[in-house]
Amino acid sequence: MTTEVPESSPAAGRPRDPVLEQAILDATVDVVVENGFAAAKLDEIARRAGTGKAAIYRRWAGKTELVIAAAQNLQADVAVPDKGSLREDLLVCVRHYISPNARTALVLANVLAAMPRDRELRDAAGASIGRPAADALRVVIERWVGRGAVDPSVPVDLLASLVPAVAFHRVALRHEGLDETSAVAMVDNVLLPALAASQLGTATIHH
Incomplete structure (x- = not known):
């Protein structure tokens, strides 16, 4: 290179x-x-x-x-939410992967396509684009484990990496990010059941 x-x-x-x-x-x-x-x-x-x-x-x-x-610059800032609701916190994290426009998805698609052949790009993209949002989701899950709303035996790292994997796969193949419908489905049909917390997702915690 x-x-x-x-x-x-x-x-x-x-x-x-x-x-x-x-x-x-x-x-x-x-x-x-x-x-x-x-x-x-x-x-x-x-x-x-x-x-x-x-x-x-x-x-x-x-x-x-x-x-x-x-x-x-095209993406929203990564946030670690604490809205008092497991479901709402998960939604904030997953909505980070909603592409605001086609340009965002196309840039990410080009980055993803080049990553296998460019280690520098792969490392930089992982550290700057992939990891922060996954880390935010990990913090949210661990917080709710501590609050007793999530089974402590769940594979936190695996679940935190699942959302970016799905989102980036969609970007790479379809050149589009998650939309609101798919983001909500990811939370309600994948994350909450996987966290053994589907019955606790609407529970709130009072500060």
Whole structure:
């Protein structure tokens, strides 16, 4: 794999320009959606953003980091909910995987398609996109185990990884994320029964 060398070193003390950063992220999405991850070039991204590659390298180490940032920019922030209801907490976690638009799903699909051939991308995507949301779901399940609403013998890690596996499989094959109907079905028909908590899903806890 060829590593591009930055054209210049970061300028110390230069103020960040959020408008330029957003233009670069938007251009990255466009180029990746049109050409795929492997064929996406920083020169083309910079040209579409109306800047030079040096501006990209001042903000991101290279293409992998930039594409991951662009994908994250399209997604909702990861939250660890505590709404007092097991079912509601699970829904918040699963709804993170609902794609707000087709561009989000297409970028993720291109990232997923390139991951088997690019270890750097695979590691970065796992750490920045896959793991945080799965960790949030894991925290929620463990919290409700502690509250006595979930059987402590359930395989927490397996169940926490199930939702991203289903969501990313759908993105890779159909180029679309979960929708509201499938998110609710995942919680009501898969997670709650698997957590041995289907009768406790609507129970609330008072703070």
